[in-house]
Amino acid sequence: MNVLLDESTPELWAAYLTEAGHPAQHRCARGGGGAADPLVLAWARERDQVLLTCDTDVGPRRWFARADGPTVIQLGSPTWLPATHGAVVVAALAACESRRSQRYLIRIYAAGGHFKLTGLPLR
Numbered sequence: 001m002n003v004l005l006d007e008s009t010p011e012l013w014a015a016y017l018t019e020a021g022h023p024a025q026h027r028c029a030r031g032g033g034g035a036a037d038p039l040v041l042a043w044a045r046e047r048d049q050v051l052l053t054c055d056t057d058v059g060p061r062r063w064f065a066r067a068d069g070p071t072v073i074q075l076g077s078p079t080w081l082p083a084t085h086g087a088v089v090v091a092a093l094a095a096c097e098s099r100r101s102q103r104y105l106i107r108i109y110a111a112g113g114h115f116k117l118t119g120l121p122l123r
Contacts, residue, residue, distance in 0.1 A: 001097050004049040006040050006058070008078055013052060013089075016082035020090050024052070037061075044070040050096060052089070054078040059105040069103030071096050076109040095119065 017024035
């Protein structure tokens, strides 16, 4: 799956995800720094990209608005880096890929020392 990282997500995720088989680009590398959330979401949707973000309000706002995709993967914090959280993000992307016709909000968070993926179909 192709991934777009918004400006709240550390740029080093792009290289990690690309190496893991999920071509990724950082929004700022495309001249998109400072773009409003709706524009970033539209950019990802038009290019069939999954949005990886550390912004805690993007995904839930899409969910409650019942807005059309893209799939949003929300990290718990911008301090979460591939060395410690990469495997769970790749697992989330694999889960999305197997259900490509669906759009999801996937929240990755630490709970009792474990990570959980919560997928909510966006309709």
